Amino acid sequence: MLERFKVPEKDRVYVQEEKMRHVTEEIFKHSGVQSEGARASTDVLMMNDLRGNESHGVSNGLRRYVAEYGEGTLNARPNFKIERETSTTALVDGDGALGTEVGPWAMEMAIEKASKHGMGAVSVHSTGHLAGCGYYAMQAAEADMVGHCMTAGGALQTIPTWGSKPVMGTNPIAYAAPAATMPPFLFDVATTQVANNKIGLSRRTGSTILPGWIATKDGEPILEEVPAPPVGEYHLLHIGGTRENGSHKGFGFAMMNEIICNGFTGLGPGPVTGSRHGGHFFMAYQIEAFTDLAKFKQDMDDLLKFIVAVPPSKGFNRVVYAGLLEAEEEAKRRKEGIPYHREVVEWFESYCAEAGIDCDLR
Amino acid sequence: MLERFKVPEKDRVYVQEEKMRHVTEEIFKHSGVQSEGARASTDVLMMNDLRGNESHGVSNGLRRYVAEYGEGTLNARPNFKIERETSTTALVDGDGALGTEVGPWAMEMAIEKASKHGMGAVSVHSTGHLAGCGYYAMQAAEADMVGHCMTAGGALQTIPTWGSKPVMGTNPIAYAAPAATMPPFLFDVATTQVANNKIGLSRRTGSTILPGWIATKDGEPILEEVPAPPVGEYHLLHIGGTRENGSHKGFGFAMMNEIICNGFTGLGPGPVTGSRHGGHFFMAYQIEAFTDLAKFKQDMDDLLKFIVAVPPSKGFNRVVYAGLLEAEEEAKRRKEGIPYHREVVEWFESYCAEAGIDCDLR
Numbered sequence: 001m002l003e004r005f006k007v008p009e010k011d012r013v014y015v016q017e018e019k020m021r022h023v024t025e026e027i028f029k030h031s032g033v034q035s036e037g038a039r040a041s042t043d044v045l046m047m048n049d050l051r052g053n054e055s056h057g058v059s060n061g062l063r064r065y066v067a068e069y070g071e072g073t074l075n076a077r078p079n080f081k082i083e084r085e086t087s088t089t090a091l092v093d094g095d096g097a098l099g100t101e102v103g104p105w106a107m108e109m110a111i112e113k114a115s116k117h118g119m120g121a122v123s124v125h126s127t128g129h130l131a132g133c134g135y136y137a138m139q140a141a142e143a144d145m146v147g148h149c150m151t152a153g154g155a156l157q158t159i160p161t162w163g164s165k166p167v168m169g170t171n172p173i174a175y176a177a178p179a180a181t182m183p184p185f186l187f188d189v190a191t192t193q194v195a196n197n198k199i200g201l202s203r204r205t206g207s208t209i210l211p212g213w214i215a216t217k218d219g220e221p222i223l224e225e226v227p228a229p230p231v232g233e234y235h236l237l238h239i240g241g242t243r244e245n246g247s248h249k250g251f252g253f254a255m256m257n258e259i260i261c262n263g264f265t266g267l268g269p270g271p272v273t274g275s276r277h278g279g280h281f282f283m284a285y286q287i288e289a290f291t292d293l294a295k296f297k298q299d300m301d302d303l304l305k306f307i308v309a310v311p312p313s314k315g316f317n318r319v320v321y322a323g324l325l326e327a328e329e330e331a332k333r334r335k336e337g338i339p340y341h342r343e344v345v346e347w348f349e350s351y352c353a354e355a356g357i358d359c360d361l362r
Numbered sequence: 363m364l365e366r367f368k369v370p371e372k373d374r375v376y377v378q379e380e381k382m383r384h385v386t387e388e389i390f391k392h393s394g395v396q397s398e399g400a401r402a403s404t405d406v407l408m409m410n411d412l413r414g415n416e417s418h419g420v421s422n423g424l425r426r427y428v429a430e431y432g433e434g435t436l437n438a439r440p441n442f443k444i445e446r447e448t449s450t451t452a453l454v455d456g457d458g459a460l461g462t463e464v465g466p467w468a469m470e471m472a473i474e475k476a477s478k479h480g481m482g483a484v485s486v487h488s489t490g491h492l493a494g495c496g497y498y499a500m501q502a503a504e505a506d507m508v509g510h511c512m513t514a515g516g517a518l519q520t521i522p523t524w525g526s527k528p529v530m531g532t533n534p535i536a537y538a539a540p541a542a543t544m545p546p547f548l549f550d551v552a553t554t555q556v557a558n559n560k561i562g563l564s565r566r567t568g569s570t571i572l573p574g575w576i577a578t579k580d581g582e583p584i585l586e587e588v589p590a591p592p593v594g595e596y597h598l599l600h601i602g603g604t605r606e607n608g609s610h611k612g613f614g615f616a617m618m619n620e621i622i623c624n625g626f627t628g629l630g631p632g633p634v635t636g637s638r639h640g641g642h643f644f645m646a647y648q649i650e651a652f653t654d655l656a657k658f659k660q661d662m663d664d665l666l667k668f669i670v671a672v673p674p675s676k677g678f679n680r681v682v683y684a685g686l687l688e689a690e691e692e693a694k695r696r697k698e699g700i701p702y703h704r705e706v707v708e709w710f711e712s713y714c715a716e717a718g719i720d721c722d723l724r
Contacts, residue, residue: 119481119483121647187615311527
């Protein structure tokens with residue numbers, strides 16, 4: 001994550017992982033979620049927080065999920081229904097569960113199918129927020145497979161190349177692959193210049209938005225550095241920004257995501273239905289189905305070591321691959337605690353006081 | 363394709379598809395390729411030329427392939443060997459075939475596996491040039507599936523984010539999906555700002571290279587508009603160009619491609635082996651394994667129609683999706699002929715004269 005998105009030093013409260021994990025689980029349970037679901041959702045959010053993906057951790061998420069459980073837009077006691085199934089695929093109705101509750105379960109199913117048949121893919125509809133895709137792709141990598149996860153949702157946020165009105169959402173895509181000794185490859189990105197959550201994070205941290213990241217409400221790319229605009233006063237741009245700089249490539253990846261996530265679930269096109277939550281796609285590739293696993297992991301090590309040995313260009317310290325900085329951050333945060341914004345910690349404390357949950361975070 | 367890459371009007375010779383198809387097949391056969399292989403390879407190159415992807419058609423390719431058959435780096439009589447196989451996957455040794463000969467066969471195998479088991483994927487090593495990935499993804503779309511194809515090769519061309527030395531190749535990625543009545547979605551891009559072939563095309567057409575597309579030999583992004591540098595005097599940049607503009611996303615997609623294409627074939631990492639030709643990956647998703655096919659195709663129509671109905675932003679005529687302009691170009695070129703650079707037609711004529719092949723192109 002770029003420095004500009006980090007919580008400013010003066011506003012940080014360091015919280016030990018286990019403490020936040022405990023409180024978060026209790027908050028889920030207080031919303032009516034059963035132990036197993038609370039544990040699953042908490043694990044997704046905590047991994048994001050541990051790896052420095054604050055935009056998909058408890059800070060940005062939990063408050064909203066609690067509200068959604070409260071107003072009944074999330075189902076705290078879901079029954080996942082398998083609507084269609086083959087040896088390698090499944091279509092699942094999430095029954096209004098939070099994405100973080102059904103997601104780990106769906107990826108487990110994909111992994112099981114892949115372990116039996118070479119590949120497995122599960123598409124899921126009717127859920128709440130997934131909180132990024134990285135966690136799920138990583139489940140497969142931890143099972144010595146290549147993992148892939150995507151989610152479409154929140155359409156009508158992002159301007160297509162040459163267009164003046166938004167069509168797609170941020171349509172994130174993740175892939176993960178294990179290595180022998182190096183931290184695994186974990187690539188997890190929005191198909192926009194910047195994820196929408198980052199705009200909110202900028203608002204909170206007071207950092208600016210760089211040229212070419214967003215467009216005006218009329219779809220004109222904003223080509224100077226600006227403060228984060230209020231919600232509803234901007235649109236996103238796809239990876240690349242402009243056609244000359246390759247925004248048709250970002251737009252195409254977003255379309256692929258839309259077609260697979262919303263198309264394979266039968267939800268129908270997000271921009272047309274205007275549905276807030278789109279479909280999710282969880283996929284695992286069994287490495288042994290293609291090649292020797294031990295050699296693959298050794299090859300991964302060789303590749304990843306080659307990359308980190310590339311001399312940096314002027315003004316930079318090092319070359320990294322997706323997942324490396326996050327693995328380092330995870331190790332650091334497990335030791336030193338996770339730096340939350342003090343307002344986040346205050347929210348937890350005030351929520352817990354009201355709900356009668358024991359809240360020992362500091 | 364951007365206007366700058368098209369053959370200038372004054373240099374165009376329009377050739378009817380059937381004429382070029384016939385001559386190209388004859389040239390392959392003259393190199394020792396059997397009828398079926400010659401037909402397969404020709405079909406790949408002609409589809410690229412018909413759809414306006416000159417950079418992967420006969421102009422850029424055939425001369426090189428003929429030389430490679432001549433010097434024995436391509437095998438004109440390959441026996442494809444299945445080295446590993448499951449119900450959904452296969453690993454294939456291409457036995458030195460041109461990629462365009464083994465590619466259509468490998469994608470057919472993936473489609474057959476997907477039609478039986480929901481998904482199918484075939485990885486292939488030891489081949490020559492694949493000539494892009496779009497053709498193969500489209501094979502699946504034509505079989506009412508979602509198609510996916512990637513190829514890794516020509517490593518050490520592209521600067522990773524924050525790096526000063528090249529690591530990856532252009533590592534292209536393609537996806538295709540069918541619609542009910544609209545031209546299919548066909549997304550086929552290099553994970554670089556611009557494909558290397560386009561630099562050659564720029565050299566031939568005299569067009570310039572835009573800011574942020576390439577880097578100096580020391581890895582510094584060139585941020586002004588420049589003429590196409592000679593071979594070996596530049597490096598490519600990943601989609602995005604700079605970290606602030608998202609090059610880590612382009613780099614990540616390239617890595618995913620590298621990991622799957624070279625990792626799943628056991629070839630080992632391209633940047634480490636320095637091998638010119640990388641592995642290929644062909645994959646088909648059976649739509650019916652996830653959802654109702656007719657509804658999926660209707661949803662695709664609704665999505666694609668929604669996109670083309672988006673009002674264009676200032677200075678642009680229309681909004682398109684990947685595959686639409688190419689389908690229009692194909693219809694036009696089937697009628698009017700394909701505009702080749704006169705030097706290309708002259709090469710065909712002189713080659714055919716020498717080889718004793720009847721060459722009626724004009």
